Amino acid sequence: MELTAADILFYLFGFVSVVSALMVVFVSNPIYSALLLAVVMSILGIFFFNLEAHFIAAAQVVVYAGAVMVLFVMVMMLFDLKREKEEVARFSILTVLKIISVGVVCGVLVGAGAMITGDGMGFIKVSTTEAPPPPSMLLKSDINAPTKQTTNPEELKDEVVEITQNPQAGVEIFTKYTDTQKLSLKLFSKYIFIFELLSVLLLVAIVGAVALARSKGGTHHVTRGS
Amino acid sequence: MQDQKGAHTMLHVGLNHYLVLSGVLFSIGVLGVLLRKNALIILMSIELMLNAVNLSFVAFSKYAQNMDGQIMVFFVMTIAAAEAAVGLAIAVAVFKRFKEVNIAHFENLKG
Amino acid sequence: MGTTWLEIIINTVKIAAIFVIVVSTVPLLVWVERRGPAFMQNRLGPNRVGPLGLLQLAADAIKFIFKEEFIPTKAEKILYFMAPGLTLLPAALTFAAIPLSTPINILGYTFKLQIADLNIGLIYIFAVASLGVYGILAAGWSSGNKYAMLGALRASSQMISYEIAMGLSVVGVLMMYQTFSLNQMITEQFGYFSFLWQGSAVELKFLPNWGVFFQPLAFILFLTATFAETNRLPFDLPEGEAELVAGFHTEYGGFKFNMFFMGEYGHMITSAALITTLFFGGYALPFISPEQVREFWIQNGHTLLGFTGLSMPDIASVLTTITHLVVFLAKTGFWLFFFIWVRWTLPRFRYDQLMDLGWKTLLPWSLVNLALTTALMYFARIVK
């Protein structure tokens, strides 16, 4: 099978994301690294799109690129951080050690990633070849026949039951519904409790952030650089 | 790649490519955390690491035809957002107090 | 882009065409912006250059191009130059997902008058829209001017809070249409106002099947949220001339300022198109579904385009597409006028009023709307 547009795009965006990730770490001005990180996140959004995780892709862009990075940029702008003199720790044995260990981590992860075979190293069943005909691709503008979605709850309900009891059924369902429905079916059936728990977590985070932001900053008066 | 379709199958994007990419991004994140002195940059590197993990989750979700991966990404996102919020709040508080963002100055909790 | 080279070419041509349409409407809007309010306030407006001041557009365009490019000393060079692009990019991208009209079937090919028909159209638009904030922040901060910075911060916080309100208000609509794809939504809105109530169908002849009648509250909320999102007048604190000179783009002149301008209007066009698609049936005629229109053209389409020698169905499909395109433009035009119309009627909000409105009224009401629609749909589904 020759090179599809998607493959070209993957390599292009892959390269861009790696370069910008590196720049995020090594650029001296933090604002630029924040913006670059936003770029990386959008590119990841595109990758998700490629992997038929449409809702997650949109969510990624909205949540990460749109909100979290904006927070970072706003905070940095408030701090008005200009170029930093010596952003990376000066050259010392420790730095070498760090770089070596990161090299090892990268080697191990990339090696593992590259070597993963069909049986998924005994963890999960993975088919490294192309998944069954994906319902939609980014730029194939003409196909995309609207797939039939059942709306009445009874049919949906047994669908849900089917998933939880019979994981194998999961594969058929995987192809019948659009990505977002699949996600929501599972999310609100098997993982409903975690979903509610997350809301509590967010609440806690909000309260925490507000409390911290309002505090006068620091509990004991320590002169700078003491 | 033991894919039976022709020579240049190496180039056709499979699960391995995504995993390799997420591995690289993850190590860059770790590098950022280890090398940079600026607290905010460290927070951002952590975000980067989380994103790399998300990528591998989604890749696995697609190639294993199982929605759990995406659901996990969903959870990771919320947690990352919460973490970023709280992290930034702390950074703001610290900056207000010490007018300093370089973590080299915060080593009072010494052994 | 499709796999075959032909498709790729056709797609690029289509993208270019749509982009040109968007860009050309901007000067038109500017003209309307100047003439309309003048008319409302019983004054003339620009009429010196060309008939009714139409050439004024060209004059402004040329002016912007030739203005002196200057860069503030303390500015961050790179970011300063990137900022206008960053604002323009999302505006353009969001328009890609909006279906302009029915697909054309000519010579065996079908062309969709839509750059990208995504089955997640709506949240794609929201995603890209949320990136708009970067442009404003970058502009505000990189120009090194304190007022610009303040304007940028205000604008971004406003956009973020209203983004939530807009998102939530749309959820009600989504639950009704059960899909993100805008095409899908439009097909749901054909014909008469009808719905299933506990098994039995109910139909009201005098109302079209538009979203606005199903979700009136969502419509109002969405409308106000879009105003805030595009920094249009009641919410245009960031450029508040009175206090912050020109808000985040004070330091910009010449073409860069023009790009900001275009960005803002692009955003406005997209929002207007979105309102029509979500609530007013998109390119569909009120009571007539595209099929009926196509039938009509099959009977007497020949008279208009007989000379082209196309087969009858092709002609019919071309003609139906054109009619629907006209309908879509009419509706969007009306909403654009509405935007301009509101600008010269409502006073500007104070910053805290702005925030209260966003968090303390829009948000709760959209939650109420959400609850209401869920309840109604649930009862509607119970088969007696």
Add this chain to the structure above:
Amino acid sequence: MTDKFLIATMLLSPLIGFLINGLLVNYNNKSYLRSGIVATVAAAISFLAAATLFLKLLGVSAPEVVKAHFFEWINVGQFKANAAFVVDHISGIMILIITGVGTLIHLYSIGYMSHDEKPAKYFSYLNLFLFNMLILVLGDNLLLLFVGWEGVGLCSYLLIGFWFTDSEKAKAGMKAFVVNRIGDAGFILGLFLIFILFKTVEFEELAKLTYAPELGWGLLTFATMFLFIGATGKSAQIPLYVWLPDAMAGPTPVSALIHAATMVTAGVYMIVRLNFMFMATPNTMMLIATIGALTAVFAASIGLFQNDIKKILAYSTVSQLGYMFLGVGVGAFKAGMFHLMTHAFFKALMFLGAGSVIHGMHEEQDVRKMGGLSKKMPITYLTFLFGWLAIIGTPLFSGFFSKDEILWKTFASPMGSKFLWFLGVLGAALTAFYMTRLMALTFWGKSRVDKSVHVHESPIVMTLPLVILAVLSLIGGWVGIPEVIGHIFSIPNGWEHWLSKQVVDAAAHGSHLEEWLTMATSVILAGCSAYCAYFIYTKKADALEKLKNQYGKIYNIISNKYYIDELYQKTIVVPLVLLSKWFWSFVDVKIVDRTTYLLADIVRGAGSSLRLMVNGNVQQYALYIVAGMVAVLVVILTR
């Protein structure tokens, strides 16, 4: 009354006496009468119970054994030891001796301890001794015997060192205890070996087993050897006898009871009790016989030139014990037992006699400062006379019958030998000599008592036991008249018959003529040496001086007890002390301490080096996390 009640009363009355005197009576009140009577009554009750028990055994239809099982003491795996007490033919005799002589000595002590500050303490210890001795004798298994064994060792220590304020006496007590402990160690090893070999320690079961005679040096020989070592410790034989002469530091009734009649005989009793086992190990028997004979002659020779009356009697006890072990060693268990009983009578008599002499002479013990007491202390003199006649073996007296029985068995028994018999006879002669010397120096001859001392006869409470014991030492021997004399007057040998069921002697073969001849030689020899001693010490005091300076060196050696104590001091005690000093200075300081300090240093060093890791540098912590992660990843992926 049931046997159990009888045994219980016999055992517990001395214990109760001990408790009353020990706990209830105020320690330092002077009323010796009250505590004395309590102790004597307790001993008397115990004697009555013992007597009734003995009568139970006498009858024709009487049971062979009276047994009382109180509780199961130890039951671990195969090892089983019950608190059960047995009165059979052997222990029957012993309990009579212990309680009988014990009661007499208690009575005597009332008089003797009248001037003492803490009589209550003395009487409580005495009662405790009785209790322990009874346990030793009555125990139905070796372990219980050992309990009694240790108990009596303790009481002897307490009583020897009774006047502990005087450091000499305290040292003597300590010496007795330590030497006994060395013997006990041997005893314990023997006990263990027996358990290993036979998986049981009860006499009844041990008796049932058949023992193949072990000619070489097998385990059984070692077991019996170790038991014998215990016996030498307790009954003061050659290597471990040094403590007995020093034990005279205790009050005289104590020496009479413990170091004459009962405790020292424990070793002999133990061997007789296990006679079947000892018969199976000829090597040990030969060892016992030789040590017995040697001790007899050796102790007698030392006794010749002692000047302290109690030291003479102590060495005489050691020598007589030598005889008992000689008898037992040649397989004449019954004769050994017989001599044990007769010796208990006349030796207790002599000790008590010496006690009353000392009491009369107001704590004067040196024989050279006595003389001509026969007129001043007639009763003591007369009773002492009976004892003297018994010990030198004049016919008709108990000493003659038991000692000659042993000598005859040594001569005739297959295990015995002519040389041992000769040593025995030599010992008898020496015994006669120094006893007569004693009699001459204390009772006959002119009085060398200096004027200030007013000699007076002891009170009735002291002389009564003397008289009883004198009678016993006369008629004691008639119980076991040897058959060669007995059949003339048709008197059966009661003793042989009485012990024959439980004690099997080696078959002695020899004609009556030989027996008569050996008897005659020993009597004549003893008579001559007695006359010589009488002649030298009463008539020719100056001849003695001449003899002394002629053989000065030998005289010095013997009078200083062959310098045995000094020898032990040099060869054992000093090197032991030096060794322990070396251990302390080298092993302890250099090796043990050094290693512990080393460990401590290692830990502190590791601690400080680890502390460097926590230096506040956040990124270093991140590095550790990453390293950890890598390790985990590698492990998982290369699983």
